[in-house]
Amino acid sequence: MKQFPIVKVLSDSQLIAEVNRLAASEHHATASLVAALAEMDARRLYLGQGCSSMFTYCTQVLHLAEHAAFNRIEAARAARRFPVILTLLADGRVHLGAVRLLAPHLTDTNHDALLTEASHKSKREVEQIVARLAPRPDVPLSVRKVPSNAARTTPVQSVTRDATPMELVTEPATVSLPVQRPKAEPLAPGRYKLQFTVGETTYQKLCRVQDLLRHSVRSGDSAEIFDRALTLLRQAVARGYKDAIHMKKDADLEPLRAREDFKKLLSELEAK
Numbered sequence: 001m002k003q004f005p006i007v008k009v010l011s012d013s014q015l016i017a018e019v020n021r022l023a024a025s026e027h028h029a030t031a032s033l034v035a036a037l038a039e040m041d042a043r044r045l046y047l048g049q050g051c052s053s054m055f056t057y058c059t060q061v062l063h064l065a066e067h068a069a070f071n072r073i074e075a076a077r078a079a080r081r082f083p084v085i086l087t088l089l090a091d092g093r094v095h096l097g098a099v100r101l102l103a104p105h106l107t108d109t110n111h112d113a114l115l116t117e118a119s120h121k122s123k124r125e126v127e128q129i130v131a132r133l134a135p136r137p138d139v140p141l142s143v144r145k146v147p148s149n150a151a152r153t154t155p156v157q158s159v160t161r162d163a164t165p166m167e168l169v170t171e172p173a174t175v176s177l178p179v180q181r182p183k184a185e186p187l188a189p190g191r192y193k194l195q196f197t198v199g200e201t202t203y204q205k206l207c208r209v210q211d212l213l214r215h216s217v218r219s220g221d222s223a224e225i226f227d228r229a230l231t232l233l234r235q236a237v238a239r240g241y242k243d244a245i246h247m248k249k250d251a252d253l254e255p256l257r258a259r260e261d262f263k264k265l266l267s268e269l270e271a272k
Contacts, residue, residue: 024092030072031090038076071096078103082111093119098126105133127186135188184258194223194258202252230256234265244269 007015037054040046046057054076058069075096079085088094098118106114114133118126185193198206210220217224233247233256247253247266256262 027092028090030096031086034072034076034079034089034096035086037072038080041073041076042080071100074103075099078106082106082115084112084115088115088119094121095123097123101126101130105130128189131186131191132189135191138187138191139193184260196254196258198254199251202254205252226256226259230259230262230265234261237265237269241269 007018010018037058040057041054046052046054049057049061051057051060054073055069058064058073059066062069064072075085075089078099079089085094085099089096089099094115098121101123102114102118114129117129121129185195187193206222206225209225210217210222213225214220233241233253244266247269253262
């Protein structure tokens with residue numbers, strides 16, 4: 001078995017230096033692997049290894065996780081078109097996720113500028129760049145009942161509350177579903193798709209508020225209602241509300257927690 005260096009004997013400064021050295025080595029190793037995969041893909045050598053695709057070779061022979069294989073293959077194919085990607089990967093200026101996201105949008109005329117813009121950017125920041133390059137339309141409102149252990153097998157039924165279409169889906173389930181964190185996905189500059197799960201109580205509150213606001217929000221648009229709720233919460237904080245712990249734990253606020261303005265508001269409150 002390969003012996004790893006004993007890091008516990010290192011001083012704090014030595015450990016920090018070692019971590020930096022290892023990270024740099026990993027960047028170089030990643031770039032070298034991507035370069036080799038690019039050439040292997042071009043020669044279709046995976047066929048001689050009994051694999052029908054590079055993805056199969058990476059997952060079945062190299063034993064990479066699916067997302068790791070996909071990122072490296074996409075980066076390899078992009079690097080064949082734009083070799084500068086290998087240098088940026090080796091230097092740690094861009095990560096594989098950034099290359100994968102940008103790859104479909106790189107051209108001979110824009111790749112230098114886009115890769116420079118993506119340097120040292122997080123995945124979320126790169127998604128913002130992609131949303132600017134290829135804006136997508138707003139998604140339609142969709143409210144779905146997620147399956148639970150107690151759910152029965154029934155057909156999908158569409159329910160309409162006035163002008164607001166909603167879909168309630170009940171499906172068979174035998175195991176508990178994992179709790180998913182709210183997801184915010186940029187669609188276009190200044191526009192986001194927000195996906196989250198709420199409890200029955202919160203859903204009923206939403207329906208009640210939709211009914212109460214029909215005079216001003218006739219469509220019952222959930223996005224506008226949540227925006228109004230967050231605006232009122234910000235006003236409450238400005239007027240002296242200070243219970244950050246309650247804001248973190250209150251189930252009624254769960255739909256807002258993926259929003260950047262809510263995170264900023266919470267940070268401001270905690271800093272007081």
